[in-house]
Amino acid sequence: MRKGPRPVVLCGPSGSGKSTLLNRLFKEFPNTFGFSVSHTTRKPRPGEQDGVHYNFIERDIMKKMIGNGEFIESATFSGNIYGTSKEAIRKIQIAGKVCILDIEPQGVEQVKKTDLNPILIYNNPPSLEALEQRLRKRNTENEETLKKRLASARDEIAYGLTPGNFHKIINNIDIDEAYQDFRDFLLSELKAQELEGKLYLK
Ligand SMILES: Nc1ncnc2c1ncn2[C@@H]1O[C@H](COP(=O)(O)OP(=O)(O)OP(=O)(O)O)[C@@H](O)[C@H]1O
Numbered sequence: 001m002r003k004g005p006r007p008v009v010l011c012g013p014s015g016s017g018k019s020t021l022l023n024r025l026f027k028e029f030p031n032t033f034g035f036s037v038s039h040t041t042r043k044p045r046p047g048e049q050d051g052v053h054y055n056f057i058e059r060d061i062m063k064k065m066i067g068n069g070e071f072i073e074s075a076t077f078s079g080n081i082y083g084t085s086k087e088a089i090r091k092i093q094i095a096g097k098v099c100i101l102d103i104e105p106q107g108v109e110q111v112k113k114t115d116l117n118p119i120l121i122y123n124n125p126p127s128l129e130a131l132e133q134r135l136r137k138r139n140t141e142n143e144e145t146l147k148k149r150l151a152s153a154r155d156e157i158a159y160g161l162t163p164g165n166f167h168k169i170i171n172n173i174d175i176d177e178a179y180q181d182f183r184d185f186l187l188s189e190l191k192a193q194e195l196e197g198k199l200y201l202k
Pocket residue numbers: 012013014015016017018019020021134135137138172173174175176178
């Protein structure tokens with residue numbers, strides 16, 4: 001992987017508000033940050049575009065690509081395979097942007113073992129009850145997928161709050177305050193890297 005700004009990992013249970021934070025960030029800084037588009041075997045939700053939100057892919061093809069070493073991390077979540085291809089990260093880095101990865105704990109552990117040296121951020125929901133409410137209100141899940149997501153959330157929260165697993169925890173209660181904390185942390189991190197002589201904030 002080529003040198004450049006450190007990638008950013010954003011992790012947090014389904015419904016904690018990762019996409020909401022990222023949408024705001026990309027809107028405010030369209031030239032600074034770029035989203036690493038993951039691959040998934042899950043079916044698209046209404047409104048999701050192939051190549052934008054995810055690269056939607058058949059399970060056997062994805063397994064073959066993983067076998068070929070084309071992925072930096074991959075994991076099964078809620079019955080579907082998700083993963084970040086090396087190509088997805090390269091695309092953002094070539095564009096000179098800070099690469100943002102939205103991945104779950106298994107992926108985080110794999111990324112930690114690479115030379116990506118990412119800044120690790122955990123997006124913490126107020127409670128499991130709040131998560132359930134947000135997911136129900138989002139109206140993208142059926143009872144079965146909702147249960148699976150909530151079942152994973154307990155372990156993900158424990159992982160996120162374990163000292164040493166992340167550089168920064170965002171307590172995502174009020175979305176405006178959470179966004180402010182998220183963006184300020186990222187900007188100060190970029191400034192710190194710029195002090196080493198590089199210009200990343202555009
Ligand atoms: N701080 C917040 N307070 C209340 N509702 C929120 C907050 N943040 C996000 N939401 C809402 O909760 C729902 C889940 O948020 P979002 O889709 O951003 O979560 P996510 O972590 O990206 O989930 P997934 O991993 O399933 O993609 C959305 O409908 C969003 O509008």
